[in-house]
Amino acid sequence: MSTATAALxxxxxxxxxxxxxxxxxxxxxxxxxEQHSRGEDTTTPHLPDAVAFAATTEEVxxxxxxxxxxxxxxxxxxxxxxxxxxxxPVRGGISLDLSRMTAVLEVNAEDMDCLVEPGVTRQQLNDxxxxxxxxxxxDPGSHCTIGGMCATRASGTNAVxxxxxxxxxxxxEVVLADGRVITTGGRTRKAANGYDLTxxxxxxEGTLGVITKVRLRLHGIPEAMSAAVCQFPTLAAAVGxxxxxxxxxxxVARIEILDEVQMAAxxxxxxxxxxxxxxxxxxxxxGTPAGVKEQAEAVEAIAAxxxxxxxxxATDAESRNRLWQARHDAYWAAIALRPGARSVxxxxxxxxxxxxxxxxxxxxxxxxxxxxxxxVGHVGDGNFHTCIVVNPDDPAEIERAWALDRKIxxxxxxxxxxxxxxxxxxxxxxxxLEREHGPEALAVMRGLKATLDPKGILNPGKMFRN
Amino acid sequence: MSTATAALxxxxxxxxxxxxxxxxxxxxxxxxxEQHSRGEDTTTPHLPDAVAFAATTEEVxxxxxxxxxxxxxxxxxxxxxxxxxxxxPVRGGISLDLSRMTAVLEVNAEDMDCLVEPGVTRQQLNDxxxxxxxxxxxDPGSHCTIGGMCATRASGTNAVxxxxxxxxxxxxEVVLADGRVITTGGRTRKAANGYDLTxxxxxxEGTLGVITKVRLRLHGIPEAMSAAVCQFPTLAAAVGxxxxxxxxxxxVARIEILDEVQMAAxxxxxxxxxxxxxxxxxxxxxGTPAGVKEQAEAVEAIAAxxxxxxxxxATDAESRNRLWQARHDAYWAAIALRPGARSVxxxxxxxxxxxxxxxxxxxxxxxxxxxxxxxVGHVGDGNFHTCIVVNPDDPAEIERAWALDRKIxxxxxxxxxxxxxxxxxxxxxxxxLEREHGPEALAVMRGLKATLDPKGILNPGKMFRN
Numbered sequence: 001m002s003t004a005t006a007a008l009x010x011x012x013x014x015x016x017x018x019x020x021x022x023x024x025x026x027x028x029x030x031x032x033x034e035q036h037s038r039g040e041d042t043t044t045p046h047l048p049d050a051v052a053f054a055a056t057t058e059e060v061x062x063x064x065x066x067x068x069x070x071x072x073x074x075x076x077x078x079x080x081x082x083x084x085x086x087x088x089p090v091r092g093g094i095s096l097d098l099s100r101m102t103a104v105l106e107v108n109a110e111d112m113d114c115l116v117e118p119g120v121t122r123q124q125l126n127d128x129x130x131x132x133x134x135x136x137x138x139d140p141g142s143h144c145t146i147g148g149m150c151a152t153r154a155s156g157t158n159a160v161x162x163x164x165x166x167x168x169x170x171x172x173e174v175v176l177a178d179g180r181v182i183t184t185g186g187r188t189r190k191a192a193n194g195y196d197l198t199x200x201x202x203x204x205e206g207t208l209g210v211i212t213k214v215r216l217r218l219h220g221i222p223e224a225m226s227a228a229v230c231q232f233p234t235l236a237a238a239v240g241x242x243x244x245x246x247x248x249x250x251x252v253a254r255i256e257i258l259d260e261v262q263m264a265a266x267x268x269x270x271x272x273x274x275x276x277x278x279x280x281x282x283x284x285x286x287g288t289p290a291g292v293k294e295q296a297e298a299v300e301a302i303a304a305x306x307x308x309x310x311x312x313x314a315t316d317a318e319s320r321n322r323l324w325q326a327r328h329d330a331y332w333a334a335i336a337l338r339p340g341a342r343s344v345x346x347x348x349x350x351x352x353x354x355x356x357x358x359x360x361x362x363x364x365x366x367x368x369x370x371x372x373x374x375x376v377g378h379v380g381d382g383n384f385h386t387c388i389v390v391n392p393d394d395p396a397e398i399e400r401a402w403a404l405d406r407k408i409x410x411x412x413x414x415x416x417x418x419x420x421x422x423x424x425x426x427x428x429x430x431x432x433l434e435r436e437h438g439p440e441a442l443a444v445m446r447g448l449k450a451t452l453d454p455k456g457i458l459n460p461g462k463m464f465r466n
Numbered sequence: 467m468s469t470a471t472a473a474l475x476x477x478x479x480x481x482x483x484x485x486x487x488x489x490x491x492x493x494x495x496x497x498x499x500e501q502h503s504r505g506e507d508t509t510t511p512h513l514p515d516a517v518a519f520a521a522t523t524e525e526v527x528x529x530x531x532x533x534x535x536x537x538x539x540x541x542x543x544x545x546x547x548x549x550x551x552x553x554x555p556v557r558g559g560i561s562l563d564l565s566r567m568t569a570v571l572e573v574n575a576e577d578m579d580c581l582v583e584p585g586v587t588r589q590q591l592n593d594x595x596x597x598x599x600x601x602x603x604x605d606p607g608s609h610c611t612i613g614g615m616c617a618t619r620a621s622g623t624n625a626v627x628x629x630x631x632x633x634x635x636x637x638x639e640v641v642l643a644d645g646r647v648i649t650t651g652g653r654t655r656k657a658a659n660g661y662d663l664t665x666x667x668x669x670x671e672g673t674l675g676v677i678t679k680v681r682l683r684l685h686g687i688p689e690a691m692s693a694a695v696c697q698f699p700t701l702a703a704a705v706g707x708x709x710x711x712x713x714x715x716x717x718v719a720r721i722e723i724l725d726e727v728q729m730a731a732x733x734x735x736x737x738x739x740x741x742x743x744x745x746x747x748x749x750x751x752x753g754t755p756a757g758v759k760e761q762a763e764a765v766e767a768i769a770a771x772x773x774x775x776x777x778x779x780a781t782d783a784e785s786r787n788r789l790w791q792a793r794h795d796a797y798w799a800a801i802a803l804r805p806g807a808r809s810v811x812x813x814x815x816x817x818x819x820x821x822x823x824x825x826x827x828x829x830x831x832x833x834x835x836x837x838x839x840x841x842v843g844h845v846g847d848g849n850f851h852t853c854i855v856v857n858p859d860d861p862a863e864i865e866r867a868w869a870l871d872r873k874i875x876x877x878x879x880x881x882x883x884x885x886x887x888x889x890x891x892x893x894x895x896x897x898x899l900e901r902e903h904g905p906e907a908l909a910v911m912r913g914l915k916a917t918l919d920p921k922g923i924l925n926p927g928k929m930f931r932n
Contacts, residue, residue, distance in 0.1 A: 186883075192889060347658075416654075
C-alpha cells in the first residue's frame with residue numbers, strides 16, 4: 001500500500017478552469033504565491049503554481065473535482081502558522097486558501113455548540129462568543145484558523161483541562177479528494193453510530209480531505225478565573241511541581257513552564273515587570289469562586305514545598321490577559337533573540353511521570369549543542385517545545401538544529417512519548433512516524449490514505465515519506 | 467464500494483487447523499454454540515459453526531490468518547451483553563470468544579493509565595484498581611468486557627462527567643483481518659502523530675479488526691462523593707431539571723432519569739424503599755468536599771423550583787452502592803415486568819435543548835402503542851432508553867416493538883440526534899445509518915471497511931445493510 005503520487009501533473013491543465021470559476025480569487029502573482037510557499041517554519045519554500053481563494057463549499061468541491069480529474073496537487077492553507085511544513089507545496093499545484101471562509105454559521109447557546117467555516121480564527125470566534133457567556137477553549141496561542149487547528153489536532157494551553165481538538169470537535173463537513181462532500185459527526189455529546197469519521201479527519205493534516213465546516217463544542221465562561229505565576233530556583237523544582245500537581249488531580253485550567261532562557265526572552269519582548277530570569281510556571285484556575293481558591297491554594301502549597309517563590313496572583317482580567325499575552329508571544333520572543341531568525345521547534349509529549357527526564361534531558365542536550373533554544377510548554381499534558389533559534393539562511397545551522405530535535409525526540413520515544421504533542425507531522429516529523437507506530441500501523445495509515453485519496457493529490461509529501 | 471461478503475465460505479475448512487491450535491478451546495458442542503448465538507437482544511439466534519476461545523494475541527492472529535485465507539466469518543464475542551445483535555453470527559463461521567483474556571497487564575498509577583486484555587470486565591478492573599486509589603469511570607451498567615465496550619464505543623452513567631470510551635482509551639492492540647497485529651495510540655494524554663487509528667477502531671463493532679489489548683486512561687477516586695435522589699410530579703419537571711442543570715454547567719458525575727414505570731419496576735425488583743412511583747432523578751457528585759456540597763446545593767435549588775421533592779442524600783458508600791445497583795439493574799427490572807421477556811431497546815441521543823421534546827414524545831408514542839416500555843437514561847448526555855418489553859417468542863409483538871423504536875428514532879433524528887448514543891448499530895440500527903450520515907459518508911465508511919477487511923470476514927452483516 002503506497003500513495004500514488006508519482007503521476008501528479010502540473011497545474012497548467014486546471015488554471016484556466018479555476019480562473020473561470022474564481023475570477024480574481026485565482027492568483028498566479030509572485031507575491032501571493034510566495035506568501036503561500038511555506039508556513040512559519042524553516043522548511044525550504046516551494047511556490048504553488050497558483051493560489052485559489054475559495055469562498056464556499058461548492059467552490060472547494062469544484063476545485064477538488066478539477067484537480068482530481070487532472071491529477072494536480074492541492075495543499076490546503078489557513079493562516080499559514082504551521083511549524084512543520086504542512087502548507088509548503090513541495091510538489092507545486094494549487095494552494096487552496098480557506099482563510100476567506102470566516103462565517104460563524106450557527107451558535108446554539110443552549111447546547112453549547114457552534115458551526116463555523118474553517119477560516120475563522122480562534123480569536124475571532126471567542127470575540128464573537130464573549131457576549132453569549134461562552135468560549136472555545138482550545139488555544140494554541142498563534143493566530144491560527146479553526147480549520148487548521150482541526151487538521152493538525154491542535155491543543156495548547158487550555159488542553160490540560162478542556163482537551164484538544166480531538167475532544168472539542170463534534171462534527172465536520174469535508175470535501176473529499178474527488179469533490180464529493182460529506183458530513184461527519186453530529187450535534188450530540190456522544191454517539192455510537194458508525195465509524196468515527198470526525199476523528200479520522202482531525203489530525204489528518206490535509207491529506208485525506210479538505211475541511212469546509214466545523215461543529216465545535218463550546219464551554220461556559222467560568223464563574224471565576226484566577227491566574228498565578230510562580231518562580232523556582234531550578235528547572236527540576238518547577239517540573240516537580242507540575243508532576244505533583246497533576247498527580248494530585250487538581251483540575252488546573254493551564255499550567256505552563258518557561259525555562260530561564262524563555263523567561264529572559266519574554267521579559268524583554270513583552271516588557272514583563274517584576275519577574276526574575278528563573279524557571280517559571282504560569283497557572284490558571286477556572287471554576288466557582290470557592291473552587292478556584294481551593295485549587296490555587298493546593299498548588300501554592302505544592303510549589304512552596306519545591307522552593308517556589310512569589311506565587312503572584314492576577315484575578316483581574318487585565319493582568320491575566322497581559323500574562324497570557326506574554327505566554328502566547330513566547331515563540332516570537334524566542335525568535336526575537338536573534339534578528340531575522342526562525343525556529344526549528346520540537347514538540348514532544350511524554351507520560352507525566354517521565355516529564356522530568358524528558359525536559360531536563362532536553363535541557364542538557366541544548367547546553368551540549370551550543371544552540372539557543374528556550375524551553376516552553378504545556379507541561380500539564382507532558383508536552384513541551386524547544387524553540388531552536390536559527391538563521392534561516394544558514395543550512396548548516398538548520399541541520400544542527402534538526403540534529404538536536406532528533407536527539408530530544410529519540411529520548412521522548414524511549415520514555416513512551418510521541419514526536420508531536422500538537423504541531424503535527426508535516427514534513428519535519430515524518431522520519432519518526434514509523435519508529436513510533438511500527439511498519440504495520442503505518443501501512444494501515446497508508447491504506448486509509450490510498451482509499452480516500454487514490455490519486456494522492458491531497459497535500460502530497462506530507463506525513464509519509466514515500 | 468461495498469463489502470465483499472458474497473464469497474464467504476463455511477467454517478469446515480478451518481476447524482481442523484483451529485482444533486490443532488486450540489485443543490479443547492475450540493468447541494463445536496451444541497450448548498456452547500447456542501450460548502454464542504446471540505447477545506441479550508431479541509435478534510433471531512444464529513449458531514456459529516464453532517466457538518474459538520483465544521488466550522493470546524498470537525492465537526487471535528493465527529485464527530484470523532486462517533479464517534482470512536479460507537474466507538470464513540469471524541464474530542468477536544466478549545460477555546455477550548450486546549443489545550443490538552453484534553455477536554449474532556448471522557453468516558455462521560467462528561465466534562471468537564475473548565472472555566478468557568482477562569489479564570491486567572500494567573497499571574501505571576503515577577500516569578493514571580493501565581493496559582488490559584479485552585476480556586477484563588469493568589467490575590474486575592475496578593476491583594483491581596480500588597486499593598490504588600484509581601478507577602475506570604466508563605460504566606454502562608452491565609457486566610460487559612472492556613473489549614466489547616471499545617467495540618461499541620460504550621458510555622453509561624458516568625459519561626456526562628468523564629466521557630465515553632472515545633475519550634478514555636489511549637491506545638489499542640488490534641489484530642487485522644489477515645492476522646497482522648498493530649498497536650495504535652500511546653501513553654501520552656495527547657498526540658498529533660498521524661491518523662487517529664485508535665478512534666477508528668473504537669465503535670467499529672468488530673467489523674475492522676479484533677481488539678486484543680486496551681490502554682485505558684484512569685482517574686483518581688474523588689476525595690468526596692455524594693449521591694442524591696429526587697422525585698418529580700411530572701416527567702416534564704424531571705427533564706426540565708436535567709436541562710437546567712446541564713445548561714448551568716454544574717459538573718454532575720451522573721444524572722439519570724427513570725420514569726414512573728421504570729421506578730415501579732426498580733422498586734419491585736431491587737426492593738428500593740422509601741420511594742414513590744414517580745419520575746425520578748438519580749444524581750451523583752464528585753469532587754472535593756466543598757465542591758460536592760456546592761454542586762449538590764445548586765442542583766437541589768433547580769430541582770425545587772421544578773417541584774422536585776425528597777432530595778434524599780446518600781453520602782455513605784453503602785447506600786450509594788444500593789442506589790446505583792438498582793439503577794444498574796434497571797434493565798433486568800424492566801424485563802422482569804413479564805416472565806421470560808426480553809427487550810427491544812431504543813438508545814437515542816439528542817442535543818440537550820431537545821431532550822424534553824424527544825423524551826416526552828417517546829412517552830406519548832409508548833402510550834399510543836399499548837406496549838410496556840419503561841424509560842431510563844443518561845439524560846445529562848441527552849441519551850435515554852426505552853426498554854420495550856416483549857415476548858421473545860411472539861414475532862408480531864417484536865415487530866410492533868421495532869415499529870415503536872423506529873418512531874422514537876425518527877423523532878430523534880429530526881431533532882438533530884442520533885439513533886444510538888451508546889449501544890451501537892449492530893443489526894438493529896442499520897436502517898438508520900444512511901439517513902443519519904447520508905449516502906456519501908456511508909460510502910466512505912464502506913470504503914474503510916473494504917480497505918481493512920477486503921474479504922469481509924469480520925462480523926459480516928453488521929453496521930451495513932449489504
